[in-house]
Every structure is written in C-alpha cells, then in structure tokens.
Amino acid sequence: MKKEIIIAGFGGQGVLSMGKILAYSGLMEGKEVSWMPSYGPEQRGGTANVTVILSDAPISSPILNEFDVAIILNQPSLDKFESKVKPGGILIYDGYGIHTPVKRTDIDVYRVDAMDAVTEMQNEKAFNMLILGGLLKVSPMVKIENVLLGLKKSLPERHHKLIPMNEEAIKKGMEIIRKV
Amino acid sequence: MEDDIKLMKGNEAVAHAAIRYGVDGYFGYPITPQSEILETLTVEKPWKTTGMVVLQAESEVAAINMVYGGAGTGKRVMTSSSSPGVSLKQEGISYIAGAELPCLIVNVMRGGPGLGTIQPSQADYFQTVKGGGHGDYKLITLAPYSVQEMADFVGLGFELAFKYSNPAIILADGIIGQMMEKVVLPPFLPRKTEAEIIAETPWAAQGKPAGRKPNVITSLELDASKMEENNIRFQAKYKKISENEVRYEEFHCEDAEYLLVAFGSSARICQKVVENARNEGIKLGLLRPITLWPFPTEVINNYASKVKGILSVELNAGQMVEDIRLAVNGKVKVEHFGRLGGIVFTPDEILEAFKQKIR
Numbered sequence: 001m002k003k004e005i006i007i008a009g010f011g012g013q014g015v016l017s018m019g020k021i022l023a024y025s026g027l028m029e030g031k032e033v034s035w036m037p038s039y040g041p042e043q044r045g046g047t048a049n050v051t052v053i054l055s056d057a058p059i060s061s062p063i064l065n066e067f068d069v070a071i072i073l074n075q076p077s078l079d080k081f082e083s084k085v086k087p088g089g090i091l092i093y094d095g096y097g098i099h100t101p102v103k104r105t106d107i108d109v110y111r112v113d114a115m116d117a118v119t120e121m122q123n124e125k126a127f128n129m130l131i132l133g134g135l136l137k138v139s140p141m142v143k144i145e146n147v148l149l150g151l152k153k154s155l156p157e158r159h160h161k162l163i164p165m166n167e168e169a170i171k172k173g174m175e176i177i178r179k180v
Numbered sequence: 181m182e183d184d185i186k187l188m189k190g191n192e193a194v195a196h197a198a199i200r201y202g203v204d205g206y207f208g209y210p211i212t213p214q215s216e217i218l219e220t221l222t223v224e225k226p227w228k229t230t231g232m233v234v235l236q237a238e239s240e241v242a243a244i245n246m247v248y249g250g251a252g253t254g255k256r257v258m259t260s261s262s263s264p265g266v267s268l269k270q271e272g273i274s275y276i277a278g279a280e281l282p283c284l285i286v287n288v289m290r291g292g293p294g295l296g297t298i299q300p301s302q303a304d305y306f307q308t309v310k311g312g313g314h315g316d317y318k319l320i321t322l323a324p325y326s327v328q329e330m331a332d333f334v335g336l337g338f339e340l341a342f343k344y345s346n347p348a349i350i351l352a353d354g355i356i357g358q359m360m361e362k363v364v365l366p367p368f369l370p371r372k373t374e375a376e377i378i379a380e381t382p383w384a385a386q387g388k389p390a391g392r393k394p395n396v397i398t399s400l401e402l403d404a405s406k407m408e409e410n411n412i413r414f415q416a417k418y419k420k421i422s423e424n425e426v427r428y429e430e431f432h433c434e435d436a437e438y439l440l441v442a443f444g445s446s447a448r449i450c451q452k453v454v455e456n457a458r459n460e461g462i463k464l465g466l467l468r469p470i471t472l473w474p475f476p477t478e479v480i481n482n483y484a485s486k487v488k489g490i491l492s493v494e495l496n497a498g499q500m501v502e503d504i505r506l507a508v509n510g511k512v513k514v515e516h517f518g519r520l521g522g523i524v525f526t527p528d529e530i531l532e533a534f535k536q537k538i539r
Binding site for chain 2: 020023024027032033034035036037039040059060061062063064065153154
C-alpha cells in the first residue's frame with residue numbers, strides 16, 4: 001500500500017497540521033511516512049501545501065509530480081493541483097473556497113462542505129478534522145483509532161482534552177462528504 | 181526501543197541527536213530553514229539534564245568563535261546555520277581548521293547568492309568542499325539524505341572530527357531540514373568527564389598542570405618555514421582521510437547502463453527517477469556520495485568504463501559535476517541538471533533532462 005497525498009489551501013486553515021496528524025496516524029499503523037511542507041514565507045491568508053506519503057515500503061522521493069489524492073481548500077490550489085491527480089485518483093474539495101467546477105472526468109471528485117459545517121457548529125478550528133474525516137470515508141488509508149492515537153502523540157498534553165471534539169469533527173466529515 | 185521511533189523534522193533530529201550524543205555546547209543564531217535546531221534545544225533544556233550549554237549568540241560570527249574556543253578546550257561543541265549565516269562563519273572555520281580542532285558545523289542550505297530565498301538549495305557545495313574560508317584546508321563533509329541520517333551524522337561527524345582533529349560539517353538543505361520522517365534516535369551517551377577529556381585530548385587548553393608545557397591553540401605561525409611544515413602536516417592528514425573515510429551508496433547500479441550522481445535531498449528524488457526509468461526499461465542507477473569531501477573519486481572513475489553516460493543532479497548551477505568530470509577524466513560523457521535559487525526539481529523533470537542530455 002502506498003498513498004501519495006497533497007493537501008493545499010490557505011495558511012491558517014490547518015493544512016500543515018492536518019498533514020501532520022495524517023502522518024502520525026500512519027506512524028501508529030507502522031507505516032513509512034513522509035511529510036514535506038511548502039515552507040515559504042507563508043502566513044495566514046497565503047497559500048500553503050504539504051505532501052504526505054504513507055507506504056508499506058521505504059519512501060524514495062518526498063517531492064512528487066502527481067498524487068493519488070488531492071485535498072483542495074481554495075481556488076489557487078485547485079488551479080495548481082487539479083492536473084496533478086493521477087488518473088483514477090481522488091480530488092476532495094471544500095465547496096466554500098472553490099468558484100469553478102472541477103474539469104477532470106478521469107478521477108473521483110468529492111465535495112465536503114466543511115466550512116459551512118464548522119460555521120454551523122461554531123467551531124472553526126475543527127475545519128481540518130472535518131476534511132480529514134471526509135478523506136477517511138472515501139479512502140480509508142488509516143484506522144480512526146490510529147488517528148486518535150496520532151492526535152495524542154502530536155498534540156501537547158494540555159490539548160488532549162480537545163481529542164473528543166476532534167473525533168466528533170472527523171465523524172461529521174464522514175457524514176457530509178458527497179460525490180460530485 | 182519502540183518509544184524511540186519518532187516522527188520529526190530533520191532539524192529537530194539534529195537537536196535531539198546532539199543531546200543524546202553528549203555534546204557539551206551548541207552556539208547558534210536563528211535563520212530559516214534551520215531555526216528548529218536552536219528552538220528544539222531550547223525546548224528540551226539539556227542544560228538541566230546533561231549539562232549541555234545551549235547559547236543563542238549575538239551573531240553567526242560570535243557563534244563560530246565560541247565553537248573555536250570550546251573546541252580548544254577539547255569539548256564537543258557545535259554550531260548550525262543556513263547559507264548566508266555559514267558564509268559569515270567562514271573566517272572562524274578557517275581558523276579552526278588551521279588550529280586543527282574538532283567541531284561540528286551544520287549547514288541547512290537555502291537558495292542564494294546573497295540573502296537569496298529560504299527554500300532548499302545545494303549551491304554551497306563549492307563553498308563547503310573547495311574552501312569557503314582562506315587557506316589550504318578541508319572540511320570532512322557529510323551529506324544526509326534522510327531525517328535518520330540527520331540524527332546519525334551528528335555522532336559520526338563528531339567521531340570523525342575527533343579522530344582527525346579536524347572540523348566536520350553536515351551539509352543538508354531545506355528539504356531534509358523541514359521534512360518529517362520516522363527516525364530512531366541514537367541511545368543516550370553521557371557527556372565526557374573532565375578527566376576523560378584531559379586523557380583523550382592532551383593538546384587541549386585545559387588549565388596547565390605543573391611540569392607540563394603550555395598547550396597553545398592558534399592558527400598563527402609567523403615563521404613561513406614552520407607554517408609550511410604545518411601545511412605539510414595538514415595535507416598528510418587530508419590524504420589519510422581521503423584514503424579511509426570515503427562513504428557512498430549505490431542504488432540499482434549492478435546492471436546500470438547509465439548513472440545518476442546526486443547527494444542529499446536530490447538523491448532521494450533521484451531514487452524515484454531510477455524506479456520510474458526502470459519501469460520504462462531504461463537501466464539507470466544512482467550513485468550517492470555520502471561524504472562530499474572526501475569525494476568518491478575512485479568509485480566514480482570505475483563506473484566510467486561501465487556506463488554510457490553520467491548525469492549529475494544537483495540543486496545548483498553545476499558544482500559537483502566538476503568533481504565527477506575530474507573523476508572520469510574524459511572517459512565518459514558527464515552532464516549536469518539542476519534547478520536554481522530554491523526551486524526543487526520533480527522526478528519527471530529529471531528523467532526528461534536525462535533523456536535529452538544523456539540518452
């Protein structure tokens with residue numbers, strides 16, 4: 001098993017931390033993992049992306065041309081990465097930030113309206129966990145219990161009280177994702 | 181042991197490995213993309229556990245001179261920076277090499293010249309292996325290609341530095357510094373005691389016991405004939421290092437008709453290029469120099485008669501390619517492919533360049 005994933009959006013949306021939690025979850029399953037951020041001078045509002053690879057075999061390049069899964073959280077990221085999804089791959093987007101329809105017909109496209117959901121839940125910090133939930137619904141690459149273990153490992157202890165809220169957000173994301 | 185498998189950035193791995201190796205002092209100044217080294221040390225507070233000194237100096241120049249002083253007392257001391265900061269350290273590095281002191285320097289390279297960018301680059305190859313500072317000196321240069329090697333080369337760097345009384349440098353780049361991977365951290369070693377340091381480094385400035393001649397730590401020798409003798413001694417040492425410490429790794433080289441040569445993060449990307457090329461039926465191999473100085477000249481020379489062409493893949497405008505050309509001495513075609521100023525090539529770009537330039 002090998003999954004090559006790009007997560008791309010605005011800085012501040014939790015792009016890098018979502019990738020980190022995914023990588024930690026892979027680690028908990030005994031997989032090889034790599035997490036390579038675009039670490040430009042990017043701040044809240046700028047673009048940010050991270051490449052995460054989960055694999056049963058040792059990982060060669062952390063830099064990739066194309067991806068099995070693209071998680072797209074704003075329009076510039078769609079423009080940049082739509083063409084880089086492998087044929088037969090998966091593209092997941094949040095409807096709030098995307099203004100033009102996805103053109104590819106040789107990939108599976110899913111929409112998860114996480115921004116609307118977190119606004120309704122009045123918990124904007126759960127945004128990336130909803131997206132992660134959506135991802136795990138359509139491509140169950142790691143078990144939820146390992147995501148929770150990964151959260152425990154990656155979060156400082158003082159934030160462990162937030163884990164149940166994150167679990168709830170993941171489940172919500174699994175509910176609201178739908179095929180386009 | 182299980183507990184020692186961690187997910188962390190290359191920069192964080194350097195910091196943890198330094199504490200675990202029993203390093204006595206780290207002196208640094210923050211600069212992207214290596215600031216996590218100093219940050220991690222500050223979070224871990226090793227001064228409370230092992231007694232390791234962690235100091236943010238007022239500048240890179242101050243930091244390298246603190247390393248010079250610490251190394252002169254026989255302690256295990258290190259500094260880290262990124263390209264512009266490492267340029268500032270060059271005078272100190274030359275002095276440390278001239279005084280024949282062991283220490284570890286880490287350069288997590290970024291795009292230059294000048295202040296440049298903060299993105300990954302390998303454009304400090306020349307600076308590192310051809311001098312950088314003034315005078316005929318060499319740095320033992322280790323090029324990690326994984327977070328694991330970032331951790332492992334801290335210990336290896338100090339071992340080689342002390343074995344030869346010579347500065348060693350870890351030459352990484354923004355990719356290896358910033359990416360997170362699985363790493364098994366080395367076991368904890370206690371810091372050396374004062375008695376051990378005195379026994380192992382009889383040349384060090386430790387406080388003079390009665391009856392012993394003073395140990396003088398200096399790179400200055402105004403008598404040119406004596407300075408020549410010093411240089412002859414340095415060169416003999418460099419020859420010994422060249423004969424004994426070359427390290428490299430071969431990837432699918434057994435039946436290779438063509439060869440990529442790449443170090444550090446570029447070698448990781450080239451592994452994928454080799455996999456992709458072999459899927460297309462092209463017999464491509466990868467030779468990865470682990471020590472950039474001493475350079476695996478003989479190994480590459482041996483490939484000159486076995487392969488039809490060599491592509492040097494570097495995140496620069498063509499630096500290591502010169503050493504490859506010297507190694508093969510015209511026997512086989514050698515070309516270079518690179519991206520500049522902080523842009524990183526993809527596996528596809530490299531394979532395309534290989535097809536155009538070599539095949």
